[in-house]
Amino acid sequence: MRKYRSVLCALLALFMILSFCGCDRTAGDEGIEEPSEPAETATEESTTPSDETAKEASTAVSILPNPFEGRSDLVILNWEEYMTRPHEIQPGTVLNYAAPYDVPSQLPWNCPSEGWLVDNVYEGLLYMYMNDPEDIRGCIAESWTHSDDYLTWTFQIRDGIKFTDGTVCDAYAIAKAWNHTYEMGHTYITKNNISSWEAKSEKEFVVQLSTPCAYFEIALCGDYLLVASPCALALYGTDDNRAAVGTGPYYIDSYTSGVSIVLKASQNYYLKEKMPCIETVNFWIFREQEAIERALLIGDIDSGNISNLESYYSLQKKGYDGKLVQTIGNSAPLWFNAKKVEAFQTHEVREAICRFIDFNEINNELYDGRGLVQDGIWAKGSSGYVQTDQFYYDPDEGQELLASVGLEPSDIKFEVIYSDYNKDMYLAIHNKLTKFGVRIDLEQLDPKYNLMPEFHGDWSIYYSSVMGYSNVTPYSPWTFILKPDARIKLCWQDIYDPELYEKMLDEYDAIHTATTWDYMLTRCKQLTIYVQDDFGAIGSVQPPEFMVLSKVFKNGIYFSERHDIQLYYLYQ
Template sequence: MKMTFGNSIRLLSTSAAMALMLASAPNVFAATPKDTVVEAWAFDDIITLDPGEAFEISAAEVTGNTYDNLVKLNIKNTSEVVPGIAESWTVSEDGLTYTFKIKSGIKFASGNPITASDVAYSIERAVKLNKNPAFILQQFGLTGDNVADNAKAVDASTFQLKVDKPYATSFVLNCLTATVGAVVDKKLVESHAAAVTPSADYKYDTDFGNAWLKTHYAGSGAFKLRDWRANEIIVLERNDNYYGEKAKVARVIYRFMKESSGQRLALEAGDVDVARNVSPNDITAMSTSKTIKLDSAPKGTVYYLGLNQKNPNLAKPEVREALKYLVNYDAIGGTLIKGIGTIHQSFLPKGILGAVDDNPYKLDVAKAKELLAKAGLKDGFTVTMDVRSIEPITSLAQSMQQTFAQAGIKLELIPGDGKQVLTKYRARNHDIYIGDWGSDYWDPNSNAETFTSNPDNSDTPKSKTLAWRNAWDAPELTKETAAALLERDTDKRKAMYVDLQKKVLAEGPFVVIYQKTEVAGYRNNLQGFKLGPTFDSNFMNTVSKD
């Protein structure tokens, strides 16, 4: 079996080929190869694996294992960042210039040396592509017109970043740990750049390799991407050029399996080594197994409803508040997310500076009816909800369909895979969206920026935050969010984020339900398997197999 990688075609080993064939045939199973870790995982949200465009939770895990950044989150102490490709950095006294020294002698998987020019190119292409995650870098004042001057290589080992305002240093560094900050191999990517015709929306004559990099690889992480087939398989292979701790296994294969019960059965039979999307019932079943271990980690991910303010009924503040009283939080916490999450109603996850752990709402049908009557909707109304066909989202949606009905609201569920649902949501074509949001970097601005800020509510803005996706025009909160970003006094900054959360709880078009706890079951012959605090820090290079 031949697989393409870069410009070359290589033969996979016999064990990998067998694993690939098994992974492609969902009804066929066999023991996993000794040099390979096979994970059962639902990754139907992946749209692209170009780090300049990828903005999905599953994609972030893949890029987290295959690319590297200037700096990385310290997974043992998430309040700080540690060196990645950069060995050190300094910040000017005025807080506007960041200078990074690149480690010497390090290489991409291709064998090309990693230089400051690659770093500058990676930042420039992400800003100019202007895909969904570009706003993370554009927050520094970077634009297509000025990025080449403000993110540049001073020499082969020195990268300099100039920002437009004296932001909190932790904010800038944490942004650079995001997937969009991944460093790509300039020489390799440019060799696959395609010519495009400039337009009013895109003025460049190149795609910066975007079309190619959606399904190919140009990184320097512990693994290199060998294959991705949507809703089927992802194959990672050890990168022997990696400067850090080399992967202990030759490859990692993610097999697409959506159902928790199927994942558990495959794990119990030894057909996979890890089960990633396990339900509370299957967690209970696996906890009694002698051959399976469990690992869990709280994540910076919240599950929520997004209420599109283009819908005239959902735009009424009384309706927004009523829906917050039509969620059975106690039942959800006690059954649907037992072991995999905790009820949490604020947009900042616990563990991030300023996070509020107040949960003021509970199921109160009478209160909801009273609010609907004030909105002129005493007989209720009909509304749709776009639902990714995966647990626990499906069960959460069904639960709310029942509780909404108690107040006269007919909730019509529209199922779809991750790509379908996200594409519709990003175009603001939904009524209600149910899904999750993971912090893009470990700073309160990450979630505050997207839940509370919407500088341009037109259909063609520069920044497409969650507030924008739900057409929520909130100019005062947008100003407050910007002010919090520039507050250098930690206690004052914390208080500002507390205030923002309370206002969104009371007024916002978001019904935040719970914070995710990720749980994985794995065979007891795996060593070093550990889920990280973020969705891009589930690192596999530390895993070995007896």
């Protein structure tokens, strides 16, 4: 994988130099990186000026514009605050944060998606600077190399790293930690083509792959390969939260089920880029958006994410004086099930459905125009995104498409099963289609029904952002949705176009045997083109999301499409 490094040297009233070069897989935690290509820009609705101390500090450094402006998977509230942040714990500082839900088990393999927690407690051998898959740096490993065939990877482990329970984190500890991960689930390891691992010495850790894996380095930055203390696991077991011990900037100090998770800054943390400042973080568990809103207004909590547009407007109206920032949520394509609905086996029908749905109008109705109408099935500007001009509203053309295959809109009939979390979008789509005569029966999913229909193909159209897609994992959804035995099969070209389906499977195989990120990404994009040109899925609306942060705190930075707060960047 290509990675880039750049070093910013800013001297008082002198000059800045940006130099870019191919990286040799050596750790780095300093500097400013090459700006990424702009995508969608987060906008700050209200903010407060930095205090005089911060202003004075900023005069000692020449501040470049934010080089990451415009990425929806990375939100930096104030670039100057990032550049001038301290790199030490501020005694007595406390952040009260609204956690979106409880995390009963805090072991890394049980909560890999809870980035707001695991990103701050655990670490992998590597990390992605600013969540950039093309800028991977050393974390627990200070440097690494691979063989010419990409099958043997050798990692040099930093000296002096300890888990927050005080035990040593060396190559032997990492090997033991991976053994525990493998016991908890073989696929946590093997899905990255890992066949074996071994500590050659305290400093050297060697991993063998069965076949090349273009996203292996990314896997080492998080997910299931975060490293937990093997001593704590041996002492307490793999199902006990007392074993939830990592090497990260924070450690879990206490947990009260359904109430809170308390983190403390690690006094002996080692990596400058992720050095914590806020001493104590209280994650208060909230289950309702309205409750978060009330707690923010009276000052019971300092920060949280909200997706409720009404809460966003209410905070503005009631004079919330902190930072209130809008960005865009993850992509949410609309898929067609040609197995469930025979009419969807005809290309003209799928395309006509696209022509009948006015997503700009839906965006205005549901999100007051604050969402983003997609011109591709993946998030605009993300690594796997392919723009298309084929997704547009034109009901007259839709009628002509159906007439060309001898159909009327009323000939198309299907049932839509929906749940509370996606109810509004399904109802909006229903209203747009039935206006032109498409017949749709609606059925709300019983909350007690614990097997979602998508898991066994009992759906007609499917709208959801929960498929594993992100800027750093553009390959992930195809594992869940493409193959005949896929967990949530969404691609049904095997029914109506077997030749195309075979081409898609060839691309899938190429993704999982690619040696480089660039080649793998090319194959992901080709799969996307196949689906988009075939109208197997169409873009819909990426909903707006909002981050809230008290004016007392500086340097709010959020990673991933879920906008997980990175606590180690915050300070007062």
